[in-house]
Amino acid sequence: MALKHRIPVRIRHYWKLLATCAAVGVALTVVFTTVRVAPLVTSSGARSADEVTQNIEGSADLFDANQAHSIKLTFRDADYQRLLDSYFKDGEKDWLEADLTVDGVTIPSVGIRLKGNSTLGQLTRDGQAREGARGGGQRPQGGQMPQGGQQMPGAGGPGGGFGGFGGAGGSGLKAEEPENLPWLIRFDEFVEGRRYEGHREVTMRVSGMGGGKTVMNEAVSLNVLAAAGETAQKYAYTSFTVNDRPTVARLVVEHPDENFADEIxxxxxxxxxxxxxxxxxxxxxxxxxxxxxxxxxxxxxxxxxxxxxxxxxxxxxxxxxxxxxxxxxxxxxxxxxxxxxxxxxxxxxxxxxxxxxxxxxxxxxxxxxxxxxxxxxxxxxxxxxxxxxxxxxxxxxxxxxxxxxxxxxxxxxxxxxxxxxxxxxxxxxxxxxxxxxxxxxxxxxxxxxxxxxxxxxxxxxxxxxxxxxxxxxxxxxxxxxxxxxxxxxxxxxxxxxxxxxxxxxxxxxxxxxxxxxxx
Structure with a gap:
């Protein structure tokens, strides 16, 4: 991806104004929101190119897998439509600014974007897949991937068949249902130097792939790997609500970032x-x-x-x-x-x-x-x-x-x-x-x-x-x-x-x- 696409347009155009607003915004956030800010932590230059200036403490450990969690996202529909326009027209995964609430703690202005490659081959908008995409939904060139839980030929075996890949065998992903989409959530995309419980990024795992609706297979795999003493991402189950859409149960997983490198x-x-x-x-x-x-x-x-x-x-x-x-x-x-x-x-x-x-x-x-x-x-x-x-x-x-x-x-x-x-x-x-x-x-x-x-x-x-x-x-x-x-x-x-x-x-x-x- 070109460098310019990694920097939000508004920041490129108005970075001086936004820098001033951000400073004021952080001060107001500390005073008036539910966010609790831990002492500032600065990463050594030898260890990371990023400086951590704000580490938000949650009300509970997000990756305590022994308890249910709650995640809510709020964003403007116009911004979401622009994100979809960028992906469906150019294949770009642009960042969208959203407010996030995790277990009752509100974090304003986080960045979210679509995540995945083959996974997003299932994604449709108004019933149409992105041109050139591979996966579920109608394609202009003709043909349609298996939908509704159909199993691929030869993929079965004792204990169940292959649960879906690139749109086959899954229920598909619809842009009209953002609560079911794979999301990468970044805490410092719009507020530089911010972390949540030490994490820069977390990801909402998509359902309908190999693990079905609950992605229980991934939870089990991560659990046994960690228990065996291997390096594995942390995870937890959470309710997930996007704007006024229905609440669904999702698996949230630690995304391997600088913090993950320190764990290794x-x-x-x-x-x-x-x-x-x-x-x-x-x-x-x-x-x-x-x-x-x-x-x-x-x-x-x-x-x-x-x-x-x-x-x-x-x-x-x-x-x-x-x-x-x-x-x-x-x-x-x-x-x-x-x-x-x-x-x-x-x-x-x-x-x-x-x-x-x-x-x-x-x-x-x-x-x-x-x-x-x-x-x-x-x-x-x-x-x-x-x-x-x-x-x-x-x-x-x-x-x-x-x-x-x-x-x-x-x-x-x-x-x-x-x-x-x-x-x-x-x-x-x-x-x-x-x-x-x-x-x-x-x-x-x-x-x-x-x-x-x-x-x-x-x-x-x-x-x-x-x-x-x-x-x-x-x-x-x-x-x-x-x-x-x-x-x-x-x-x-x-x-x-x-x-x-x-x-x-x-x-x-x-x-x-x-x-x-x-x-």
């Missing part, structure tokens, strides 16, 4: 993989990797050089060099756990999936990377009998229609930026579907790392399934959901039953595999 380590750089990432050697020029990774923290003091070196080494090293030198570049034990967890949780949309959903954390002390997962709304769906040694793909590894190597239903169009099945992805290798990542592929294919992967898999299996943690997490999520305003009990009960069946079947199946038994 005391001194490191966090890089986000973009959906357009290819993980291919494109030379030394950092601008050539602008579509691959975005640096999250330490902007100005660090850059993309470590990521580029990793990519070039992974793509150009011989098998012997890869086996011998991998531990110098990444934390091998941590990576083995990551790879095992993605299989255990049936996450086909991980670092090797179509969305390239992962972060790289570069530890400045050890000079090694960790792979950090995120975006777990497509976990725990598909085939409960996915083998530990096979790559998880859309439809459980068999492809659509049961064809080996994959295939798509007639008329299906993948979301923008995704590679079709049967061809080599730029990230290195055919995955029997979308996606691919050279680092993960080479790691899993190497005999040198078979033992560390198997040991990690056995350990994580015990923590997630054998211990009963997944079932306990499901029960806990359902208990909290039942107290959230706007909760659809019928849908939640059905989705919980489906998820419970899958967890039970996956637990029993994996117990008999050679990987878990150690044979």
């Amino acid at each position: 380590g005391s001194s490191g750089v966090l890089y986000k993989s973009l959906a357009s990432s290819s993980f291919t050697d494109q030379g030394d020029d950092q601008t050539d990797y602008a579509d691959d990774f975005k640096q999250i923290n330490m902007v100005g003091s660090q850059d993309l050089e470590p990521v580029i070196k990793l990519i070039r080494w992974v793509n150009n090293s011989s098998d012997a060099e890869f086996d011998r030198g991998l531990a110098e570049h990444i934390d091998v034990e941590s990576f083995a756990r990551y790879a095992a967890e993605q299989n255990l949780l049936l996450n086909f949309d991980d670092m090797a999936g179509p969305g390239k959903n992962y972060y790289l954390y570069y530890d400045l002390t050890t000079k090694r990377f960790k792979v950090v997962g995120w975006d777990y709304n497509l976990t725990l769906t598909g085939d409960a009998e996915q083998d530990p040694t096979q790559t998880v793909t859309m439809g459980g590894g068999r492809g659509f229609g049961g064809a080996q190597g994959g295939g798509l239903p007639e008329g299906f169009e993948p979301p923008a930026g995704m590679q079709p099945p049967g061809g080599n992805n730029a990230g290195g290798g055919r995955m029997g579907g979308f996606g691919g990542n050279k680092l993960k592929e080479r790691f899993l294919a190497s005999a040198a790392f078979k033992k560390v992967y198997q040991e990690a898999y056995q350990d994580e299996y015990q923590k997630i399934y054998a211990s009963g943690a997944a079932t306990t997490a499901l029960d806990a999520a359902l208990t909290v959901l039942s107290t959230v305003d706007g909760y659809d009990k019928a849908a939640g009960t059905t989705e919980a039953d489906t998820l419970r069946t899958l967890i039970d079947q996956r637990t029993r199946y994996l117990a008999g595999t050679a990987t878990v038994k150690g044979s």
Whole structure:
């Protein structure tokens, strides 16, 4: 996105006036609103390019997952229509100014924008999808994606089928129902230096994807990962009200930002993989990797050089060099756990999936990377009998229609930026579907790392399934959901039953595999 699009138009035109108004506004906010402001916290220049000047304390920890929360958004409809105009005409995700109330604490002038790529392929306005979008709704070119909970061919497996992707199998998203849309909420978009409970951004997770209306699968996945000692985003269930629209129950999730980087380590750089990432050697020029990774923290003091070196080494090293030198570049034990967890949780949309959903954390002390997962709304769906040694793909590894190597239903169009099945992805290798990542592929294919992967898999299996943690997490999520305003009990009960069946079947199946038994 061009730099000018990252700065709101009104700020670009009237920044001097707005700077004065903002100063007055902050003073009035402190005196007359319900916002409670903690002492000012300033980030070190070596750690972050942003200065935190205001940290708002909530009435309760937003990410206390053991209690129901309340979030309300208020904005002008004219501003919302302009946001939609920008997205539907140009594909731009502009920021909209809104007032936010979280658990009774009002935060004025936050920024909100639409979030997602393939997810927004479902979005329609007046029944029409954005021109060139992939997903639900009528398209000028003809054709219509499956709607109303239809299941993709070949996507079923024990414990339920694939719950929807890019508009297929889901109920679709309508611009006329902003309470159901995926939103990124930024606390400092219009008030510089502001945080809420230390967070710069939070995200409202969309329903109707792999986890159905309640996104219970993501809640369960985040719960068990955190319980296993892995880095995972915080989450909670909340009622969500937009203007005078109906209240619905939603999952709010911590968005990986500078604060999240601090949770991973005391001194490191966090890089986000973009959906357009290819993980291919494109030379030394950092601008050539602008579509691959975005640096999250330490902007100005660090850059993309470590990521580029990793990519070039992974793509150009011989098998012997890869086996011998991998531990110098990444934390091998941590990576083995990551790879095992993605299989255990049936996450086909991980670092090797179509969305390239992962972060790289570069530890400045050890000079090694960790792979950090995120975006777990497509976990725990598909085939409960996915083998530990096979790559998880859309439809459980068999492809659509049961064809080996994959295939798509007639008329299906993948979301923008995704590679079709049967061809080599730029990230290195055919995955029997979308996606691919050279680092993960080479790691899993190497005999040198078979033992560390198997040991990690056995350990994580015990923590997630054998211990009963997944079932306990499901029960806990359902208990909290039942107290959230706007909760659809019928849908939640059905989705919980489906998820419970899958967890039970996956637990029993994996117990008999050679990987878990150690044979």
